[in-house]
Amino acid sequence: MKQIIHDKDAYGKGLMAYQEGKKNAKFTVKSNIAETERWDISVFFRNESQMPEAETIALNHCxxxxxxxxAGAGSxxxxxxxxxxxxxxxxxxxxxxxxxxxxNVTDARLEDFFLLSDTxxxxxxxxxxxxxxxVQSIDRFPLFFSKAKQLLNTGGRIILDSSNIIYLYEDEDGGATININGDYYGEIEYQINYGKIIGEPFKWIFIDFETLKDMAEKEGFSCNKLYEDDHYLYVAELELL
Incomplete structure (x- = not known):
């Protein structure tokens, strides 16, 4: 995993373009599980009134x-x-x-979560x-939880949202075909491009709630679902026990 993105920062260049006035700017996003998509960069600049319900609920639990x-564009x-x-x-x-x-985000830092000082x-x-x-893959969650414990005060919490992307593997009858001996189905590879700037491919993970809950509890966290919509997206609160 590249710790800090200096070159080929298509993501950062796109955010900067929007910030500087290109309000119709879009990312071109490629992955190994879906067709190439175009993302409106405006999504990363939503104000309070534009926040979706899931994010508002998450923020209210901080x-x-x-x-x-x-933190992205800092919204x-x-x-x-x-x-x-x-x-x-x-x-x-x-x-x-x-x-x-x-x-005017007060304390914005160029830092990798996994390398962040625990002082x-x-x-x-x-x-x-x-x-x-x-976290990128299922087998890295123990590392993630270990780092979170270093960074959290007693009784601290993690607030996150994710999605169960099992629907991408469903057939017409509603059944899903998954290789149980392969990688976890939520592990994917993304590439974000902006204009002529081609970003480096990177690993990413979407995790279903039950798998998250199981791993969190093994690592000393409670895990509760705060919200779930009709499109497999949920918000979870993990508290350090």
Missing amino acids: KGKVLDAG HSLWLKNKGFEVTSIDISEGAVEVMRKR QKYDTILMLMNGIGI
């Missing part, structure tokens, strides 16, 4: 000092800032961090827009 991990950090929270906002994209600073503790780790994807 407590105390917050680490916004994979969730700004929501929390406006509510009086102390927030540290991290991302591995140089462009994203620059955009956050231009948007500063938090009450909430926030990981929205499937921020848990940074």
Whole structure:
């Protein structure tokens, strides 16, 4: 995993283009499980009134000092800032961090979650827009939970959203065909491009709630579902026991 993205930062360049006035800017997103998609970059700049229900519920469950991990353009950090929270906002994209600073995010840092110093503790780790994807694969979750324990105060929590992407493997009869001896079906590979800037491919994971709950409980966290929609997306709260 590349720790900090300096070159080929298509994600950061796209965010910067939008910040500088290109309001119709789009990412071209390739993956190994779906056709090439075009994403409106405006989605990363939503204000409070534009936040979807899932994200609003997640934000309302934040407590105390917050680490916004994979903060992107900083929209969730700004929501929390406006509510009086102390927030540290991290991302591995140089462009994203620059955009956050231009948007007056208070404490925006170019940092990798897994390399973050544990000298500063938090009450909430926030990981929205499937921020848990940074874990990349099922076998890296023990590493993730170990790092989260280092960063959280006693009784701290992780607030995240993700999706069960089993629907991508369903046939016309509603059954799903999965290789049980292969990788977990939520492990995918993405590539984000902006204009002529071709980003490096990276691994990402979408995790179903039951699998998340099982692993969290084994690692000393409770895991409760706060929200679920009709399209397999959910919000979870994991509390350190």
